[in-house]
Amino acid sequence: MTNISGQFAIVGIGDSDVGRDLGRSAMDLKLQAITRALADSGLEKNAIDGVLTRPSRSEPQFNFSAVLAGRLGIEPRFVSDIALGGASSASMVLNAVGALAAGLCTTVLCVNGDAQTSHGNRRGRLTNWIEDFESAYGMIGAPASYGLPARRHMHEYGTTSRQFGAIAVAARKHASLNPNATFRTPITLEDHQASRFIAEPFHLLDCCPVTDGAGAVIITSAERARDMAKMPIYLLGLGQHNTHAEVQYSGSMTSPAMRLASRRAYNMAGLEPQDIDFANLYDCFTYVVLVTLEDYGFCKKGEGGPFVEGGRIEIGGELPVNTGGGLLSQAHSSGFLHITETARQLRGVCGVRQVKDAEVGIVSGQCGVTGINACLILGNHRN
Protein backbone atom coordinates (compact mmCIF):
# COMPACT_ATOMS: atom_id res chain seq x y z
CA MET A 1 0.00 0.00 0.00
CA THR A 2 1.34 3.45 -0.89
CA ASN A 3 1.96 5.81 2.04
CA ILE A 4 -0.14 8.91 1.36
CA SER A 5 1.32 10.96 4.24
CA GLY A 6 1.84 14.51 3.03
CA GLN A 7 0.35 13.91 -0.37
CA PHE A 8 -2.80 16.02 0.11
CA ALA A 9 -3.42 19.53 1.52
CA ILE A 10 -6.14 22.06 2.41
CA VAL A 11 -6.07 24.90 -0.17
CA GLY A 12 -9.16 27.00 0.67
CA ILE A 13 -10.65 28.08 4.00
CA GLY A 14 -14.02 29.73 4.71
CA ASP A 15 -16.22 30.36 7.77
CA SER A 16 -19.78 31.68 7.70
CA ASP A 17 -21.04 34.37 10.06
CA VAL A 18 -21.79 32.84 13.47
CA GLY A 19 -24.08 33.73 16.38
CA ARG A 20 -27.54 33.09 17.77
CA ASP A 21 -30.89 33.83 16.10
CA LEU A 22 -29.23 34.97 12.88
CA GLY A 23 -32.52 34.52 11.05
CA ARG A 24 -30.75 32.61 8.31
CA SER A 25 -31.08 29.05 7.10
CA ALA A 26 -28.40 26.40 7.56
CA MET A 27 -28.25 26.21 3.76
CA ASP A 28 -27.47 29.94 3.65
CA LEU A 29 -24.65 29.62 6.21
CA LYS A 30 -23.10 26.62 4.48
CA LEU A 31 -23.21 28.39 1.11
CA GLN A 32 -21.58 31.47 2.67
CA ALA A 33 -18.75 29.35 4.09
CA ILE A 34 -18.34 27.62 0.72
CA THR A 35 -18.16 30.83 -1.34
CA ARG A 36 -15.61 32.23 1.10
CA ALA A 37 -13.52 29.05 0.88
CA LEU A 38 -13.70 29.21 -2.92
CA ALA A 39 -12.61 32.86 -2.88
CA ASP A 40 -9.78 32.02 -0.48
CA SER A 41 -8.58 29.25 -2.78
CA GLY A 42 -8.84 31.25 -5.99
CA LEU A 43 -10.48 28.21 -7.61
CA GLU A 44 -13.46 28.37 -9.98
CA LYS A 45 -16.51 26.50 -8.67
CA ASN A 46 -16.23 23.94 -11.46
CA ALA A 47 -12.85 22.87 -10.10
CA ILE A 48 -14.79 21.21 -7.27
CA ASP A 49 -15.47 17.61 -8.30
CA GLY A 50 -16.14 16.14 -4.86
CA VAL A 51 -18.63 17.23 -2.16
CA LEU A 52 -18.76 15.82 1.37
CA THR A 53 -21.22 17.22 3.89
CA ARG A 54 -23.74 16.36 6.55
CA PRO A 55 -27.46 17.15 6.43
CA SER A 56 -28.37 19.89 8.92
CA ARG A 57 -30.37 18.92 12.00
CA SER A 58 -32.56 21.96 11.37
CA GLU A 59 -33.13 21.04 7.71
CA PRO A 60 -32.96 17.24 7.35
CA GLN A 61 -32.52 16.24 3.73
CA PHE A 62 -31.79 13.04 1.82
CA ASN A 63 -28.85 13.14 -0.59
CA PHE A 64 -27.85 16.48 0.86
CA SER A 65 -24.40 16.59 -0.74
CA ALA A 66 -26.07 16.40 -4.15
CA VAL A 67 -28.67 19.02 -3.22
CA LEU A 68 -25.81 21.31 -2.20
CA ALA A 69 -24.06 20.65 -5.51
CA GLY A 70 -27.26 21.68 -7.27
CA ARG A 71 -27.34 24.98 -5.38
CA LEU A 72 -23.73 25.57 -6.48
CA GLY A 73 -24.57 24.66 -10.08
CA ILE A 74 -21.92 21.95 -10.27
CA GLU A 75 -22.03 18.26 -11.24
CA PRO A 76 -19.37 16.54 -9.12
CA ARG A 77 -18.04 13.05 -9.75
CA PHE A 78 -18.03 12.24 -6.04
CA VAL A 79 -20.71 13.13 -3.47
CA SER A 80 -21.38 11.64 -0.07
CA ASP A 81 -23.20 12.49 3.15
CA ILE A 82 -21.17 11.77 6.27
CA ALA A 83 -23.62 11.39 9.16
CA LEU A 84 -21.41 10.74 12.18
CA GLY A 85 -22.48 13.41 14.67
CA GLY A 86 -19.51 15.23 16.16
CA ALA A 87 -17.08 13.09 14.21
CA SER A 88 -18.59 14.06 10.90
CA SER A 89 -16.34 17.06 10.17
CA ALA A 90 -13.05 15.27 10.78
CA SER A 91 -14.42 12.23 9.02
CA MET A 92 -15.21 14.34 5.94
CA VAL A 93 -11.54 15.29 5.70
CA LEU A 94 -10.51 11.68 6.17
CA ASN A 95 -12.95 10.50 3.51
CA ALA A 96 -11.85 13.30 1.19
CA VAL A 97 -8.26 12.08 1.36
CA GLY A 98 -9.46 8.54 0.76
CA ALA A 99 -11.38 9.59 -2.34
CA LEU A 100 -8.45 11.65 -3.62
CA ALA A 101 -5.96 8.84 -3.06
CA ALA A 102 -8.26 6.45 -4.88
CA GLY A 103 -8.40 8.82 -7.84
CA LEU A 104 -12.19 9.15 -7.57
CA CYS A 105 -11.90 12.95 -7.76
CA THR A 106 -9.32 15.73 -7.68
CA THR A 107 -10.68 18.57 -5.52
CA VAL A 108 -13.06 17.94 -2.62
CA LEU A 109 -15.26 20.45 -0.79
CA CYS A 110 -16.02 19.52 2.84
CA VAL A 111 -18.65 21.61 4.65
CA ASN A 112 -20.58 21.23 7.89
CA GLY A 113 -22.74 23.50 10.07
CA ASP A 114 -26.25 24.20 11.30
CA ALA A 115 -28.78 26.92 12.23
CA GLN A 116 -30.68 25.41 15.12
CA THR A 117 -31.39 28.63 17.03
CA SER A 118 -32.70 30.48 14.00
CA HIS A 119 -35.57 28.41 12.74
CA GLY A 120 -34.99 24.88 13.97
CA ASN A 121 -37.34 22.08 13.13
CA ARG A 122 -40.58 23.89 13.90
CA ARG A 123 -42.79 21.24 12.42
CA GLY A 124 -42.18 18.63 15.06
CA ARG A 125 -41.47 16.10 12.36
CA LEU A 126 -38.56 15.14 10.19
CA THR A 127 -39.05 17.17 7.07
CA ASN A 128 -37.72 20.34 5.53
CA TRP A 129 -38.43 23.21 3.21
CA ILE A 130 -37.40 21.38 0.05
CA GLU A 131 -40.33 19.05 0.66
CA ASP A 132 -42.67 22.03 0.64
CA PHE A 133 -42.20 22.15 -3.13
CA GLU A 134 -42.91 18.40 -3.46
CA SER A 135 -45.10 17.00 -0.69
CA ALA A 136 -47.59 19.86 -0.94
CA TYR A 137 -48.33 18.59 -4.45
CA GLY A 138 -48.61 14.96 -3.42
CA MET A 139 -45.22 14.02 -4.87
CA ILE A 140 -44.63 11.67 -1.97
CA GLY A 141 -42.68 8.44 -2.27
CA ALA A 142 -40.64 7.15 -5.17
CA PRO A 143 -43.18 6.12 -7.86
CA ALA A 144 -44.31 9.69 -8.63
CA SER A 145 -40.80 11.13 -8.76
CA TYR A 146 -39.35 8.32 -10.91
CA GLY A 147 -42.42 8.45 -13.12
CA LEU A 148 -41.51 11.98 -14.25
CA PRO A 149 -38.34 11.04 -16.19
CA ALA A 150 -39.97 7.78 -17.33
CA ARG A 151 -42.84 9.70 -18.96
CA ARG A 152 -40.38 12.16 -20.50
CA HIS A 153 -38.34 9.26 -21.95
CA MET A 154 -41.50 7.80 -23.51
CA HIS A 155 -42.21 11.22 -25.03
CA GLU A 156 -38.70 11.82 -26.38
CA TYR A 157 -37.91 8.31 -27.66
CA GLY A 158 -41.21 6.49 -28.10
CA THR A 159 -40.44 4.05 -25.28
CA THR A 160 -43.50 1.95 -24.33
CA SER A 161 -44.94 0.47 -21.15
CA ARG A 162 -44.56 -3.04 -22.66
CA GLN A 163 -40.82 -2.38 -22.96
CA PHE A 164 -40.72 -1.49 -19.25
CA GLY A 165 -42.62 -4.74 -18.76
CA ALA A 166 -39.90 -6.80 -20.45
CA ILE A 167 -37.55 -5.73 -17.65
CA ALA A 168 -39.99 -6.88 -14.96
CA VAL A 169 -40.54 -10.21 -16.73
CA ALA A 170 -36.79 -10.87 -16.97
CA ALA A 171 -36.20 -10.03 -13.31
CA ARG A 172 -38.97 -12.40 -12.22
CA LYS A 173 -37.69 -15.17 -14.47
CA HIS A 174 -34.27 -14.85 -12.85
CA ALA A 175 -35.78 -14.77 -9.35
CA SER A 176 -37.63 -17.99 -10.15
CA LEU A 177 -34.17 -19.56 -10.58
CA ASN A 178 -32.90 -18.11 -7.29
CA PRO A 179 -33.90 -19.97 -4.10
CA ASN A 180 -33.14 -16.85 -2.01
CA ALA A 181 -35.61 -14.52 -3.75
CA THR A 182 -38.86 -13.05 -2.43
CA PHE A 183 -41.05 -13.23 -5.56
CA ARG A 184 -40.44 -16.42 -7.57
CA THR A 185 -43.63 -17.03 -9.56
CA PRO A 186 -42.96 -16.14 -13.21
CA ILE A 187 -45.00 -13.31 -14.77
CA THR A 188 -45.89 -12.43 -18.37
CA LEU A 189 -46.04 -9.14 -20.23
CA GLU A 190 -49.82 -9.43 -20.01
CA ASP A 191 -49.58 -9.72 -16.19
CA HIS A 192 -47.50 -6.55 -16.22
CA GLN A 193 -49.96 -4.66 -18.41
CA ALA A 194 -52.93 -5.84 -16.34
CA SER A 195 -51.43 -4.83 -13.00
CA ARG A 196 -52.95 -1.66 -11.58
CA PHE A 197 -51.43 1.77 -12.02
CA ILE A 198 -49.56 3.20 -9.03
CA ALA A 199 -48.29 6.44 -10.55
CA GLU A 200 -48.95 6.33 -14.29
CA PRO A 201 -46.92 5.45 -16.40
CA PHE A 202 -45.89 2.93 -13.70
CA HIS A 203 -47.95 -0.18 -13.16
CA LEU A 204 -47.58 -2.12 -9.90
CA LEU A 205 -45.12 -4.50 -11.61
CA ASP A 206 -42.87 -1.60 -12.63
CA CYS A 207 -42.21 -0.87 -8.95
CA CYS A 208 -39.95 -2.84 -6.61
CA PRO A 209 -41.84 -4.03 -3.54
CA VAL A 210 -40.76 -3.21 0.00
CA THR A 211 -38.77 -6.23 1.21
CA ASP A 212 -36.27 -7.10 3.93
CA GLY A 213 -32.73 -8.36 3.46
CA ALA A 214 -29.08 -7.37 3.66
CA GLY A 215 -25.77 -8.07 1.95
CA ALA A 216 -22.12 -7.68 2.87
CA VAL A 217 -18.69 -8.06 1.30
CA ILE A 218 -15.17 -7.93 2.67
CA ILE A 219 -12.48 -6.18 0.64
CA THR A 220 -8.71 -6.42 1.03
CA SER A 221 -5.63 -6.00 -1.11
CA ALA A 222 -5.18 -8.19 -4.17
CA GLU A 223 -1.95 -9.41 -2.59
CA ARG A 224 -3.68 -10.69 0.54
CA ALA A 225 -6.58 -11.99 -1.53
CA ARG A 226 -4.30 -14.55 -3.17
CA ASP A 227 -4.03 -16.47 0.11
CA MET A 228 -7.78 -16.56 0.83
CA ALA A 229 -9.91 -19.69 0.75
CA LYS A 230 -12.25 -18.61 -2.06
CA MET A 231 -11.69 -17.18 -5.51
CA PRO A 232 -11.09 -13.42 -5.20
CA ILE A 233 -13.28 -11.14 -7.31
CA TYR A 234 -11.35 -8.06 -8.38
CA LEU A 235 -12.59 -4.48 -8.45
CA LEU A 236 -11.50 -3.53 -11.95
CA GLY A 237 -13.26 -0.21 -12.34
CA LEU A 238 -15.01 2.34 -10.12
CA GLY A 239 -16.82 5.50 -11.16
CA GLN A 240 -19.32 7.89 -9.71
CA HIS A 241 -21.20 10.96 -10.95
CA ASN A 242 -23.87 13.39 -9.80
CA THR A 243 -26.11 15.40 -12.11
CA HIS A 244 -28.96 16.30 -9.73
CA ALA A 245 -30.77 15.43 -6.52
CA GLU A 246 -34.16 16.86 -7.54
CA VAL A 247 -35.12 15.41 -10.90
CA GLN A 248 -37.80 18.00 -11.59
CA TYR A 249 -35.17 20.73 -11.99
CA SER A 250 -32.71 18.61 -14.00
CA GLY A 251 -31.62 19.90 -17.36
CA SER A 252 -30.75 16.36 -18.45
CA MET A 253 -33.75 14.49 -17.08
CA THR A 254 -33.49 11.46 -19.38
CA SER A 255 -29.68 11.35 -19.64
CA PRO A 256 -28.63 11.44 -16.01
CA ALA A 257 -25.60 10.44 -13.90
CA MET A 258 -25.06 6.97 -15.38
CA ARG A 259 -23.13 8.02 -18.48
CA LEU A 260 -20.14 9.63 -16.79
CA ALA A 261 -20.13 7.24 -13.81
CA SER A 262 -19.78 4.27 -16.15
CA ARG A 263 -17.30 6.05 -18.43
CA ARG A 264 -14.97 6.55 -15.46
CA ALA A 265 -15.32 2.90 -14.46
CA TYR A 266 -14.66 1.70 -18.04
CA ASN A 267 -11.60 3.93 -18.26
CA MET A 268 -10.21 2.70 -14.93
CA ALA A 269 -10.76 -0.92 -15.98
CA GLY A 270 -9.51 -0.43 -19.54
CA LEU A 271 -12.71 -2.09 -20.71
CA GLU A 272 -15.67 -1.15 -22.88
CA PRO A 273 -19.36 -2.16 -22.85
CA GLN A 274 -18.73 -5.03 -25.29
CA ASP A 275 -16.35 -6.59 -22.74
CA ILE A 276 -19.11 -6.92 -20.12
CA ASP A 277 -20.70 -10.38 -19.79
CA PHE A 278 -23.68 -9.47 -17.56
CA ALA A 279 -25.10 -6.52 -15.65
CA ASN A 280 -26.75 -6.07 -12.25
CA LEU A 281 -28.37 -2.66 -12.37
CA TYR A 282 -30.26 -0.85 -9.61
CA ASP A 283 -33.92 -1.43 -10.41
CA CYS A 284 -36.21 0.34 -7.99
CA PHE A 285 -38.31 0.87 -11.13
CA THR A 286 -38.12 -0.79 -14.53
CA TYR A 287 -37.39 2.54 -16.22
CA VAL A 288 -34.17 2.94 -14.24
CA VAL A 289 -32.77 -0.26 -15.78
CA LEU A 290 -33.68 0.95 -19.26
CA VAL A 291 -31.97 4.32 -18.92
CA THR A 292 -28.94 2.71 -17.22
CA LEU A 293 -28.52 0.26 -20.14
CA GLU A 294 -28.47 3.23 -22.52
CA ASP A 295 -26.11 5.41 -20.53
CA TYR A 296 -23.80 2.49 -19.65
CA GLY A 297 -23.32 2.20 -23.40
CA PHE A 298 -25.02 -1.13 -24.13
CA CYS A 299 -27.16 0.51 -26.81
CA LYS A 300 -27.59 3.97 -28.35
CA LYS A 301 -29.34 6.72 -26.43
CA GLY A 302 -33.07 6.31 -26.82
CA GLU A 303 -32.85 2.66 -27.94
CA GLY A 304 -33.20 1.10 -24.49
CA GLY A 305 -36.80 0.14 -25.27
CA PRO A 306 -36.07 -2.11 -28.26
CA PHE A 307 -32.88 -3.36 -26.54
CA VAL A 308 -34.71 -4.98 -23.60
CA GLU A 309 -37.20 -6.80 -25.84
CA GLY A 310 -37.02 -10.35 -27.18
CA GLY A 311 -35.19 -11.93 -24.26
CA ARG A 312 -31.92 -10.10 -24.88
CA ILE A 313 -31.55 -9.26 -21.16
CA GLU A 314 -32.54 -12.72 -19.91
CA ILE A 315 -30.02 -15.40 -18.87
CA GLY A 316 -28.99 -17.05 -22.15
CA GLY A 317 -29.49 -13.73 -23.98
CA GLU A 318 -26.89 -11.28 -25.27
CA LEU A 319 -26.60 -9.37 -21.96
CA PRO A 320 -28.22 -11.00 -18.91
CA VAL A 321 -29.48 -8.25 -16.58
CA ASN A 322 -30.31 -8.58 -12.87
CA THR A 323 -29.47 -12.24 -12.75
CA GLY A 324 -30.58 -12.77 -9.14
CA GLY A 325 -33.97 -11.11 -9.62
CA GLY A 326 -32.98 -7.62 -8.57
CA LEU A 327 -34.89 -5.23 -6.36
CA LEU A 328 -37.96 -5.96 -8.48
CA SER A 329 -38.16 -9.65 -7.53
CA GLN A 330 -35.34 -10.73 -5.19
CA ALA A 331 -35.11 -8.08 -2.45
CA HIS A 332 -34.41 -4.37 -2.07
CA SER A 333 -31.40 -4.30 0.29
CA SER A 334 -30.53 -0.89 -1.17
CA GLY A 335 -28.98 -2.68 -4.11
CA PHE A 336 -26.34 -4.53 -2.12
CA LEU A 337 -27.48 -7.90 -3.47
CA HIS A 338 -26.50 -6.71 -6.97
CA ILE A 339 -22.93 -6.71 -5.66
CA THR A 340 -23.07 -10.14 -3.98
CA GLU A 341 -24.87 -11.65 -6.99
CA THR A 342 -22.23 -10.28 -9.35
CA ALA A 343 -19.40 -11.71 -7.24
CA ARG A 344 -21.12 -15.14 -7.10
CA GLN A 345 -21.68 -15.16 -10.86
CA LEU A 346 -17.99 -14.44 -11.34
CA ARG A 347 -17.10 -17.33 -9.04
CA GLY A 348 -19.32 -19.50 -11.23
CA VAL A 349 -21.42 -20.84 -8.36
CA CYS A 350 -24.91 -19.75 -9.46
CA GLY A 351 -26.18 -23.14 -10.59
CA VAL A 352 -29.23 -23.00 -12.86
CA ARG A 353 -28.98 -19.23 -13.23
CA GLN A 354 -25.24 -19.19 -13.95
CA VAL A 355 -24.22 -16.89 -16.81
CA LYS A 356 -22.03 -19.01 -19.09
CA ASP A 357 -18.34 -18.04 -19.18
CA ALA A 358 -18.89 -14.99 -16.97
CA GLU A 359 -15.62 -13.12 -16.52
CA VAL A 360 -16.62 -9.48 -16.15
CA GLY A 361 -19.79 -8.03 -14.61
CA ILE A 362 -21.01 -4.48 -14.09
CA VAL A 363 -23.03 -3.10 -11.14
CA SER A 364 -25.06 0.10 -10.91
CA GLY A 365 -26.12 1.77 -7.67
CA GLN A 366 -28.19 4.91 -7.87
CA CYS A 367 -30.30 7.38 -5.93
CA GLY A 368 -31.54 10.94 -6.29
CA VAL A 369 -34.03 9.81 -8.96
CA THR A 370 -31.21 8.84 -11.37
CA GLY A 371 -29.07 11.87 -10.45
CA ILE A 372 -26.47 10.05 -8.33
CA ASN A 373 -24.82 6.96 -9.76
CA ALA A 374 -22.00 4.66 -8.63
CA CYS A 375 -20.68 2.09 -11.10
CA LEU A 376 -18.53 -0.96 -10.29
CA ILE A 377 -16.85 -3.29 -12.77
CA LEU A 378 -15.88 -6.63 -11.23
CA GLY A 379 -13.86 -9.45 -12.76
CA ASN A 380 -12.60 -12.90 -11.84
CA HIS A 381 -9.09 -12.11 -12.95
CA ARG A 382 -6.97 -8.99 -12.82
CA ASN A 383 -6.62 -7.14 -16.12
Place this chain on the structure above:
Amino acid sequence: MASTRPYIPVANPDTQAFWDGAGRGELMLQRCVVCQAFRHPPSPICHNCLSNKHEWLKASGRGTVFTFVVVRQAPARGWGDRVPYVVAVVALEEGPHYLTNIVGIAPEAVTIGMPVEVMFEELDGTTKLPVFRPR
Protein backbone atom coordinates in the same frame (compact mmCIF):
# COMPACT_ATOMS: atom_id res chain seq x y z
CA MET B 1 -62.96 27.39 0.23
CA ALA B 2 -60.05 25.85 2.07
CA SER B 3 -58.42 22.85 0.40
CA THR B 4 -58.38 19.30 1.77
CA ARG B 5 -54.67 18.99 1.10
CA PRO B 6 -52.96 17.23 4.01
CA TYR B 7 -49.62 19.04 3.71
CA ILE B 8 -49.11 22.74 4.44
CA PRO B 9 -45.77 24.39 3.55
CA VAL B 10 -43.89 26.31 6.27
CA ALA B 11 -41.81 29.30 5.13
CA ASN B 12 -38.17 29.59 6.15
CA PRO B 13 -35.79 32.55 5.65
CA ASP B 14 -35.07 31.42 2.08
CA THR B 15 -38.67 30.80 1.01
CA GLN B 16 -40.61 33.51 2.90
CA ALA B 17 -40.90 35.80 -0.13
CA PHE B 18 -42.13 32.92 -2.29
CA TRP B 19 -44.94 31.92 0.09
CA ASP B 20 -45.82 35.58 0.83
CA GLY B 21 -46.20 36.09 -2.93
CA ALA B 22 -48.34 32.98 -3.29
CA GLY B 23 -50.58 34.33 -0.53
CA ARG B 24 -51.13 37.45 -2.68
CA GLY B 25 -51.83 35.32 -5.76
CA GLU B 26 -48.42 35.97 -7.33
CA LEU B 27 -45.92 33.36 -8.50
CA MET B 28 -42.55 34.78 -7.39
CA LEU B 29 -39.15 33.87 -8.84
CA GLN B 30 -35.69 34.88 -7.69
CA ARG B 31 -33.42 36.54 -10.24
CA CYS B 32 -29.70 37.10 -9.75
CA VAL B 33 -28.92 40.82 -10.02
CA VAL B 34 -25.39 40.06 -11.23
CA CYS B 35 -25.91 37.50 -14.03
CA GLN B 36 -29.72 37.87 -14.45
CA ALA B 37 -30.36 34.12 -14.17
CA PHE B 38 -33.81 33.18 -12.85
CA ARG B 39 -33.87 30.38 -10.30
CA HIS B 40 -36.21 27.99 -8.55
CA PRO B 41 -36.39 26.52 -5.92
CA PRO B 42 -35.39 29.52 -3.79
CA SER B 43 -31.71 29.57 -2.82
CA PRO B 44 -29.49 32.01 -0.92
CA ILE B 45 -27.01 32.12 -3.81
CA CYS B 46 -27.06 31.97 -7.60
CA HIS B 47 -26.38 28.48 -9.02
CA ASN B 48 -24.72 30.14 -12.01
CA CYS B 49 -22.38 32.84 -10.65
CA LEU B 50 -22.62 32.21 -6.85
CA SER B 51 -23.66 35.82 -6.10
CA ASN B 52 -25.85 36.24 -3.01
CA LYS B 53 -27.52 39.36 -4.45
CA HIS B 54 -30.97 38.66 -5.82
CA GLU B 55 -34.35 40.25 -6.44
CA TRP B 56 -37.83 38.71 -6.36
CA LEU B 57 -39.91 39.20 -9.50
CA LYS B 58 -43.49 38.24 -10.29
CA ALA B 59 -43.43 35.52 -12.95
CA SER B 60 -45.80 35.59 -15.92
CA GLY B 61 -47.45 32.45 -14.56
CA ARG B 62 -47.38 30.86 -18.01
CA GLY B 63 -45.57 27.72 -19.10
CA THR B 64 -45.88 24.32 -20.75
CA VAL B 65 -46.08 20.79 -19.33
CA PHE B 66 -42.58 19.24 -19.52
CA THR B 67 -43.54 15.86 -18.04
CA PHE B 68 -46.12 14.43 -15.63
CA VAL B 69 -47.43 11.41 -13.76
CA VAL B 70 -50.98 10.47 -12.83
CA VAL B 71 -50.96 9.36 -9.20
CA ARG B 72 -53.62 6.66 -8.89
CA GLN B 73 -52.68 5.04 -5.58
CA ALA B 74 -52.62 7.37 -2.56
CA PRO B 75 -48.97 7.64 -1.48
CA ALA B 76 -49.69 8.58 2.14
CA ARG B 77 -52.52 9.03 4.61
CA GLY B 78 -54.72 11.96 3.68
CA TRP B 79 -54.34 11.70 -0.10
CA GLY B 80 -56.96 9.00 -0.67
CA ASP B 81 -59.78 11.38 -1.58
CA ARG B 82 -57.57 13.27 -4.06
CA VAL B 83 -56.54 10.39 -6.36
CA PRO B 84 -56.26 10.36 -9.27
CA TYR B 85 -54.27 13.59 -9.48
CA VAL B 86 -51.59 14.91 -11.81
CA VAL B 87 -48.07 15.75 -10.60
CA ALA B 88 -46.33 17.68 -13.36
CA VAL B 89 -43.17 19.60 -14.14
CA VAL B 90 -44.07 22.90 -15.82
CA ALA B 91 -41.38 24.69 -17.83
CA LEU B 92 -42.02 28.34 -16.93
CA GLU B 93 -41.64 31.05 -19.58
CA GLU B 94 -38.80 32.55 -17.53
CA GLY B 95 -36.82 29.28 -17.73
CA PRO B 96 -37.00 27.44 -14.39
CA HIS B 97 -38.99 24.25 -13.96
CA TYR B 98 -41.80 24.26 -11.39
CA LEU B 99 -43.18 21.05 -9.85
CA THR B 100 -46.93 21.35 -9.46
CA ASN B 101 -50.37 19.85 -10.02
CA ILE B 102 -52.39 20.26 -13.21
CA VAL B 103 -56.03 20.96 -12.31
CA GLY B 104 -59.22 21.81 -14.20
CA ILE B 105 -58.76 18.97 -16.71
CA ALA B 106 -59.23 15.19 -16.66
CA PRO B 107 -55.88 13.47 -15.91
CA GLU B 108 -56.25 11.40 -19.11
CA ALA B 109 -56.33 14.62 -21.20
CA VAL B 110 -53.01 16.06 -19.95
CA THR B 111 -50.21 15.99 -22.55
CA ILE B 112 -46.56 16.99 -22.66
CA GLY B 113 -46.24 20.42 -24.29
CA MET B 114 -49.70 21.56 -23.18
CA PRO B 115 -49.81 25.35 -22.44
CA VAL B 116 -50.78 26.05 -18.83
CA GLU B 117 -51.18 29.02 -16.49
CA VAL B 118 -50.91 29.43 -12.74
CA MET B 119 -53.80 29.67 -10.31
CA PHE B 120 -53.80 29.53 -6.53
CA GLU B 121 -55.42 27.02 -4.23
CA GLU B 122 -56.19 28.13 -0.69
CA LEU B 123 -54.84 25.70 1.89
CA ASP B 124 -55.63 26.94 5.38
CA GLY B 125 -56.90 30.51 5.18
CA THR B 126 -53.43 32.07 5.03
CA THR B 127 -51.31 29.81 2.80
CA LYS B 128 -51.97 29.52 -0.93
CA LEU B 129 -50.43 26.92 -3.25
CA PRO B 130 -49.58 27.65 -6.92
CA VAL B 131 -51.13 25.04 -9.21
CA PHE B 132 -51.61 25.14 -13.00
CA ARG B 133 -54.55 24.78 -15.39
CA PRO B 134 -54.80 24.63 -19.20
CA ARG B 135 -54.77 28.00 -20.98
